[in-house]
Amino acid sequence: MPNDGDGDVIDIRGGLIPGPLRQVTDPEETTEWEQVSPRHIDPADWERFETYVSEIFDAFGMDLDTPGTRETPNRFLKAMFDATSGYEGDEKLLTAFPNESAESEYNQVVEGGISFYALCEHHALPFHGSAYLGYIPHERIIGLSKLTRLVRLFARRFTVQEWMGRSIADALFDLMEPHGVAVYLEAEHLCTQMRGVREEHSRTVTTFWRGAYEENADLRREFLELARNGSRTS
Numbered sequence: 001m002p003n004d005g006d007g008d009v010i011d012i013r014g015g016l017i018p019g020p021l022r023q024v025t026d027p028e029e030t031t032e033w034e035q036v037s038p039r040h041i042d043p044a045d046w047e048r049f050e051t052y053v054s055e056i057f058d059a060f061g062m063d064l065d066t067p068g069t070r071e072t073p074n075r076f077l078k079a080m081f082d083a084t085s086g087y088e089g090d091e092k093l094l095t096a097f098p099n100e101s102a103e104s105e106y107n108q109v110v111e112g113g114i115s116f117y118a119l120c121e122h123h124a125l126p127f128h129g130s131a132y133l134g135y136i137p138h139e140r141i142i143g144l145s146k147l148t149r150l151v152r153l154f155a156r157r158f159t160v161q162e163w164m165g166r167s168i169a170d171a172l173f174d175l176m177e178p179h180g181v182a183v184y185l186e187a188e189h190l191c192t193q194m195r196g197v198r199e200e201h202s203r204t205v206t207t208f209w210r211g212a213y214e215e216n217a218d219l220r221r222e223f224l225e226l227a228r229n230g231s232r233t234s
């Protein structure tokens with residue numbers, strides 16, 4: 001098997017930084033959600049895909065006959081496969097814990113920013129940013145690591161920001177049965193930025209409201225304030 005290039009990061013001084021050191025932002029980061037629908041790609045199919053990618057990259061101008069590029073089609077496929085591993089997980093498998101104390105209806109929990117990387121379904125290029133999740137607990141609470149998994153479960157797919165946010169909001173609402181759920185996503189879309197269609201570093205913001213947040217403007221305001229303050233310091 002060729003080295004897929006994912007195990008190590010080459011730093012600018014030419015040394016090797018071991019893989020785990022990359023996870024500086026989130027020690028609880030995991031893609032190891034329960035694989036309820038693992039994808040199996042037949043090795044013969046994979047080889048065929050490699051020839052397609054080689055053909056395309058070659059036609060676009062890449063010299064595929066160098067030490068650096070010989071394995072690029074395979075690495076590209078592997079990277080795309082890893083970046084879409086969200087299809088294999090199941091949000092229902094996340095555990096929520098009973099909430100011991102009786103919460104007031106307006107006692108919201110806001111967590112974020114949870115970094116995410118997704119592939120836009122229109123161009124299969126990345127959009128990436130931060131997610132802030134808010135909820136008003138009823139009988140259950142959920143840990144930050146679970147919320148992180150939930151975000152990445154829906155990010156690691158071919159998707160759009162709107163659909164991703166809606167899926168997170170609905171899954172969280174089903175899972176927690178809370179009084180309300182709020183989701184705030186801000187992301188940069190490389191499909192527009194890389195091609196100069198849109199100003200660099202412009203961010204797309206989307207919000208999603210369920211339950212009490214839909215009716216209560218004060219709750220929405222408080223949530224947005226908390227999320228935006230968080231986003232400034234991150």
Ligand SMILES: [Zn+2]
Pocket residue numbers: 120121122123124125189191192
């Ligand atoms: Zn796009």
